[in-house]
Amino acid sequence: MSVTEFTNDWVQFEARLAGFLQRLAQPTPNDTVRLRYPTADGALGEIILEGTFGGETSDIGLEPRGRACLTGVSVTLPAMSAQFYPIASDPEQAPEAASVVCTFLREEAMVARPSLLAADADRIGGNMLELLELPSLDGIPREDGEPSQNPRRVERRGDRQLAKALLDDSTSGQSWPALSWPASVDEVHEAVEQVLVLKYGTADLDIDDDFVIDSAPEGGTRFYLTVINDRPMIAFRKAVVIHVNSRQSAVIEANYLNREVADVRWVLRGYTLYQELSFPTAPFVPIRFVEMLDQFGQQYRDNVSALRMRLGGD
Numbered sequence: 001m002s003v004t005e006f007t008n009d010w011v012q013f014e015a016r017l018a019g020f021l022q023r024l025a026q027p028t029p030n031d032t033v034r035l036r037y038p039t040a041d042g043a044l045g046e047i048i049l050e051g052t053f054g055g056e057t058s059d060i061g062l063e064p065r066g067r068a069c070l071t072g073v074s075v076t077l078p079a080m081s082a083q084f085y086p087i088a089s090d091p092e093q094a095p096e097a098a099s100v101v102c103t104f105l106r107e108e109a110m111v112a113r114p115s116l117l118a119a120d121a122d123r124i125g126g127n128m129l130e131l132l133e134l135p136s137l138d139g140i141p142r143e144d145g146e147p148s149q150n151p152r153r154v155e156r157r158g159d160r161q162l163a164k165a166l167l168d169d170s171t172s173g174q175s176w177p178a179l180s181w182p183a184s185v186d187e188v189h190e191a192v193e194q195v196l197v198l199k200y201g202t203a204d205l206d207i208d209d210d211f212v213i214d215s216a217p218e219g220g221t222r223f224y225l226t227v228i229n230d231r232p233m234i235a236f237r238k239a240v241v242i243h244v245n246s247r248q249s250a251v252i253e254a255n256y257l258n259r260e261v262a263d264v265r266w267v268l269r270g271y272t273l274y275q276e277l278s279f280p281t282a283p284f285v286p287i288r289f290v291e292m293l294d295q296f297g298q299q300y301r302d303n304v305s306a307l308r309m310r311l312g313g314d
Contacts, residue, residue: 010102013114013132018098020131024051025073025087025094033121033129035101037111038249038310045109047101048076052084073097077104112306115256118248176286188227191284192234199290213293221300223275232282234289236296240266240304241273245312253307263292264299273307275300 024031035047052074071088075097083100085093105111117134176195182188192211196203204212211225223238244250250273254266265276277296279289 009113009115010106014095014098014102016132017101018094020128021049021073021085021094021097022087022091023128023131024049025071025085031121033119036118036120036248037105037109038116038246038252039109044246044249045078047078047104048074048082049101050074050076050082075101077101113256115259116252118252176290179283179285181283182232182281185227185229188232188234188281188284191281191286192225192227192289195286195289199293213297221297221304223296223300227281232280234279234281236275236277236279236292238275238296238300239272240275240300241307241311243271243312244268244273247271250311253311257303261299264296273311275303 024033031051033049035049036044037047039045050073052072072084072086072093074082074084076082077100083097085097087093087097102114105114105117111117115134117132119129119132119134121129176198177191180187180191182191193203196211196213200213204214206212206224208226211227212222213225214222221238223236226235226237228235241250247268250268254268254273257264257266263277265278267274267276275296277292279292
């Protein structure tokens, strides 16, 4: 996806935010909403929106004539003083305030898309926050403990021509094995090995008996395939960002990718963000398996740089 594809997302979000600010200015003063966004260093920035009494006027049609407070919304951007918008008396102030917020997020904070944002509030109910249509932070499986040490992978390479085989593997008329129904884990291993040898010229295993896939010569990465012993499944797995600076930011990023990308999933475990894919082996469909190998490497290549820039870590 290119940045220009997010333009319409921002237009729609700005309209939703304007409607939300009109609601925020109406009911109970001093409701506070925090709009959070990922920063370049992996932390979370914060914009504060507060429904409050902010300005004064001496002529608002009261009898007897006197001074009264205006109800509106106070917007506080990072490193700036609060700006009051009297939205209750002047509804046109809502789109203006929404524009200020979105312009800051796009042009100053460099937030690529509104789906990377998150919001919480002190008093208003969740139903009102739903007007913003921001992703929930509860949709990504994650662990709350400290990150465990990653297993050490030791590669046993038997074919030093693997890089050449990968680079030359561009024939569109490749014939793949037919669909099969492996009856055991050993038969799954044999079926996977047959496809990997046809595609890459070799099938390498590490000391955990995981297949080692090296698509680096194609611009991808090295990742691992595990044949699951207790169910008909092959698990693809790759650590994308190790030791993320902010778990909440990582969840927001993963939530967006999981909504936008089919088949591949991003999962936060401890402080490591993984890219994963589960492939069924009952039946085992080789042509589909080859497509998933290519897609897994492609998704890593397309997203790893941006994720590491926004989330920090390794």
